[in-house]
Amino acid sequence: MENNNVKQGASKQAIQYHYDKSNLFFKLWLDPTMTYSCGMWENATTLLDAQLQKLDFHILQARGAEATSVLDIGCGWGSLMHRLKDEYGVRNVTGLTLSKAQAEWINSKPHSDCQVLLESWTQHQPTRPYDSIISIGAFEHFAKRHLSKEQRINIYRRFFLNCHRWLQKGGYLSLQTIGCGNMLRQDFSQFFEREIFPESDLPRLGEIAEAAECLFEIIQVRNDRLDYAITAREWRKNLKKHAAEALEITDKATVAKYEQYLGMVILGFEVFESMNLYRITFRRINKPREEKRVG
Amino acid sequence: MTVKFTKEQIQEWLVNKIATELAMEEQDVDINTPFKEFGIDSITLVKLTSQIEDWLHIELDPVLMYKFETIHEISDFILKDQLKA
Numbered sequence: 071m072e073n074n075n076v077k078q079g080a081s082k083q084a085i086q087y088h089y090d091k092s093n094l095f096f097k098l099w100l101d102p103t104m105t106y107s108c109g110m111w112e113n114a115t116t117l118l119d120a121q122l123q124k125l126d127f128h129i130l131q132a133r134g135a136e137a138t139s140v141l142d143i144g145c146g147w148g149s150l151m152h153r154l155k156d157e158y159g160v161r162n163v164t165g166l167t168l169s170k171a172q173a174e175w176i177n178s179k180p181h182s183d184c185q186v187l188l189e190s191w192t193q194h195q196p197t198r199p200y201d202s203i204i205s206i207g208a209f210e211h212f213a214k215r216h217l218s219k220e221q222r223i224n225i226y227r228r229f230f231l232n233c234h235r236w237l238q239k240g241g242y243l244s245l246q247t248i249g250c251g252n253m254l255r256q257d258f259s260q261f262f263e264r265e266i267f268p269e270s271d272l273p274r275l276g277e278i279a280e281a282a283e284c285l286f287e288i289i290q291v292r293n294d295r296l297d298y299a300i301t302a303r304e305w306r307k308n309l310k311k312h313a314a315e316a317l318e319i320t321d322k323a324t325v326a327k328y329e330q331y332l333g334m335v336i337l338g339f340e341v342f343e344s345m346n347l348y349r350i351t352f353r354r355i356n357k358p359r360e361e362k363r364v365g
Numbered sequence: 366m367t368v369k370f371t372k373e374q375i376q377e378w379l380v381n382k383i384a385t386e387l388a389m390e391e392q393d394v395d396i397n398t399p400f401k402e403f404g405i406d407s408i409t410l411v412k413l414t415s416q417i418e419d420w421l422h423i424e425l426d427p428v429l430m431y432k433f434e435t436i437h438e439i440s441d442f443i444l445k446d447q448l449k450a
């Protein structure tokens with residue numbers, strides 16, 4: 071069974087180590103929708119605006135407004151799913167997460183008729199195809215550290231093969247992920263690996279593009295690296311502002327660790343340029359030329 | 366409320382913290398030597414930023430430790446920032 075070893079990506083345990091820390095802890099420093107990924111700051115002045123604008127961007131890219139069924143791969147605490155339901159009236163919204171705390175959170179919301187599944191994209195077996203697929207800030211967990219480039223591309227290929235299989239003809243996929251920027255693999259921070267996001271690694275843009283070849287046409291690529299510095303700055307400010315409450319929920323070492331992590335994110339995106347923030351729009355190719363490598 | 370400290374107090378505090386972090390003698394921590402020459406890594410600078418914020422009750426962005434490269438420069442900045450507050 072692949073349960074613990076989500077086919078070479080972060081295991082359920084590794085995901086829960088981070089995301090199941092405490093819903094209340096994350097609530098202290100995320101925006102009110104609990105979106106836990108880079109916002110879109112172009113015309114936004116608040117964190118909430120930036121997060122909503124980002125959700126709307128992906129919905130637009132994935133043609134989600136016209137969809138009757140949308141899959142959200144790595145749905146977090148459900149902000150995109152709720153936006154799809156409440157603002158766009160999408161009938162069937164399905165979200166996947168490996169975090170039990172997130173699934174419980176979504177299910178505890180009143181009038182929440184989104185379907186959240188506590189399963190990996192590697193295990194998902196929909197009964198009907200989706201009109202659109204969106205995945206925001208989850209791809210970073212799909213490959214473990216210390217795999218070869220080829221192994222990574224194989225996993226990403228499997229992801230695109232699955233999305234291809236699950237999408238309607240001509241359907242769109244909107245993906246947001248952090249990618250390696252001006253960084254060699256050996257530069258990857260031990261601190262992140264050990265303390266913050268175990269069993270996770272970052273893709274390079276070329277690896278994503280190669281993995282999607284002859285399955286998806288790449289319509290648009292954006293790199294909004296500086297958006298992440300602004301987002302992490304807001305999170306860090308919130309965490310510092312609510313430090314006393316955070317200490318009631320968790321211990322001093324954890325709060326300090328999260329402050330460091332968010333500080334490092336700001337530096338990585340803004341000063342070192344070691345990480346990029348990709349927003350990529352894909353259109354499903356209806357008659358793929360070949361089935362490459364992964365069967 | 367913002368607590369006011371003198372530039373010398375801020376410098377002394379930073380010298381002490383950096384000496385502790387890097388297991389150096391305080392007299393070897395020169396206030397005009399760029400942080401990176403002491404071999405301080407980014408995590409330590411980020412940690413230091415948080416500690417300064419908590420100590421002085423100010424907001425300090427981690428990128429400032431890269432913009433201002435020495436104890437001297439960052440203390441000058443903090444002092445001006447305190448006076449503004």
Ligand SMILES: C[S@@+](CC[C@H](N)C(=O)[O-])C[C@H]1O[C@@H](n2cnc3c(N)ncnc32)[C@H](O)[C@@H]1O
Pocket residue numbers: 076079080085089104105106107143144145146147149166167168169172189190191192205206207208211212
């Ligand atoms: C940083 S959060 C982003 C959540 C949400 N998309 C947002 O923007 O707020 C990453 C999410 O990816 C999920 N995830 C990680 N690996 C996964 C996998 N193999 N299958 C499904 N979800 C996964 C986590 O459970 C978590 O919900």
